[in-house]
Amino acid sequence: MRGLLQPMHILVILVIVLIIFGPGKLPELGSAIGKAIRGFKRSMEDTKEKIEGAVNADKPENKKD
Numbered sequence: 850m851r852g853l854l855q856p857m858h859i860l861v862i863l864v865i866v867l868i869i870f871g872p873g874k875l876p877e878l879g880s881a882i883g884k885a886i887r888g889f890k891r892s893m894e895d896t897k898e899k900i901e902g903a904v905n906a907d908k909p910e911n912k913k914d
Contacts, residue, residue, distance in 0.1 A: 870878055 866878075867875065
């Protein structure tokens, strides 16, 4: 077993998508997928920043007693 998605598998999937959605809907579908991926990445970055902010807020600063 060399891999789950070999080039021939991807080609078959693309042909099936083309048959289901048609050539007119493909640009719209690609745009929607791109927006979804950008939104997901943005939310992941925001979550990462919130977690890092919470961790840094809990760390004691270099205080001299």
